[in-house]
Amino acid sequence: MPGSPEPDRAAALAAERCLAAEQVEVLTRDLARVVQASESSNADDEHDPEGSTIAFERAQLSAMLDAARRRVQDVDGALARLAAGDDGRCERCGSSIGDERLLARPWTRLCIACARDQRQV
């Protein structure tokens, strides 16, 4: 029947969510450590080579943490859509996203053609 549960996709999403949530946790801890290190070292000296390394590390960790948080949101959104009976259609053009793509990127909302299109815009 249409809209029946897709165990493979649900399992892939659950696994991805687990990974992403773990990443958020690890990165949050790492970032807190770097922030602490920058506060306890003499990071107010801009010319301190260690200070700039810490600043770089901090920026990189922040970016990674943002990406991991976005992934959790993407996966949660996909799980909610799946629970609502989403049958793997492209949000933009309404055509089928395709099993292969859905298993590789189970949180995706776009078919491959639309995803390519959007990257070009």
Ligand SMILES: [Zn+2]
């Ligand atoms: Zn599409």
